[in-house]
Amino acid sequence: MVLPAKDNWPMAGPTDDTHFGFETVPLRDKQGRVDDVFHSVARRYDLMNDLMSGGLHRAWKDALVTAVNPPKGDMPFASLDLAGGTGDVALRIVAAGGAGTAVTVCDINADMLAVGAERAIQRGVNDRVTFEQGNAEELHYPDRSFDCVTIAFGVRNVPRIDRALAEAFRVLKHGGRFLCLEFSSVDVPGLDMLYELYSFQVIPRIGEAVAGDREAYRYLVESIRKFPKPKAFAQMIEQAGFRRVSFTPMTGGVVALHSGWRL
Numbered sequence: 001m002v003l004p005a006k007d008n009w010p011m012a013g014p015t016d017d018t019h020f021g022f023e024t025v026p027l028r029d030k031q032g033r034v035d036d037v038f039h040s041v042a043r044r045y046d047l048m049n050d051l052m053s054g055g056l057h058r059a060w061k062d063a064l065v066t067a068v069n070p071p072k073g074d075m076p077f078a079s080l081d082l083a084g085g086t087g088d089v090a091l092r093i094v095a096a097g098g099a100g101t102a103v104t105v106c107d108i109n110a111d112m113l114a115v116g117a118e119r120a121i122q123r124g125v126n127d128r129v130t131f132e133q134g135n136a137e138e139l140h141y142p143d144r145s146f147d148c149v150t151i152a153f154g155v156r157n158v159p160r161i162d163r164a165l166a167e168a169f170r171v172l173k174h175g176g177r178f179l180c181l182e183f184s185s186v187d188v189p190g191l192d193m194l195y196e197l198y199s200f201q202v203i204p205r206i207g208e209a210v211a212g213d214r215e216a217y218r219y220l221v222e223s224i225r226k227f228p229k230p231k232a233f234a235q236m237i238e239q240a241g242f243r244r245v246s247f248t249p250m251t252g253g254v255v256a257l258h259s260g261w262r263l
């Protein structure tokens, strides 16, 4: 199924529900709740990523950047990082690419973007990384404007995932690649139990101690459990129009790198 043109998308009805972590909430309320989480943790977000993942998020993001494969020279290469937050992925892409590589970070949360914009200035790459506030469900970029669209640990926070995928498809050029890094499902016996314990017992406590917000990190853990299994998510990517859709589990299925092409 391909979504109808954006102007014909239905509004959320009063009875449409979704989940916010393990809670059932009206669809129209989810974005506000997600925004509160990231306003609260923005300043501590990058430190928390290192602490929670033991630094592993760096390796997962490096795998994403390797797949993006930005050209080394002057050749123009425009990449869009959706739900790009503090610019961690964007900064890695410009560091890997040549002078022609430019990344637009689009995120709904101004606090996350502000942290990213400061980082880009500190690293002297603010001419190649642009931070723009926007909703992944309704992008303000023209059709076929980007060579690559990435989204890392963002898609599960978006209330209407099918719309975000349709928008990613719309703004990609023909021959462009969509790459999505997201938490997945652990399928290694033994590791799954350890991961469960760590997620529900340890992460919210680190969240409380470091970011001063236990609930925000409880939401993040619960939202991982509610996210579709990798095969189901790959089907959603296909339904948005992408071809040669595939995914690669990493770290025993803790995360998966999903890929699709606009052909």
Ligand SMILES: C[S@@+](CC[C@H](N)C(=O)[O-])C[C@H]1O[C@@H](n2cnc3c(N)ncnc32)[C@H](O)[C@@H]1O
Binding pocket: 031, 034, 035, 038, 082, 083, 084, 085, 086, 087, 088, 089, 106, 107, 108, 109, 112, 134, 135, 136, 137, 151, 152, 153, 154, 157, 158, 159
């Ligand atoms: C877990 S963070 C990921 C940040 C970054 N991609 C990273 O990997 O470090 C999720 C991000 O999704 C953003 N987000 C949530 N809903 C969004 C939406 N509808 N459109 C754009 N960004 C959204 C949040 O503001 C937050 O910055």
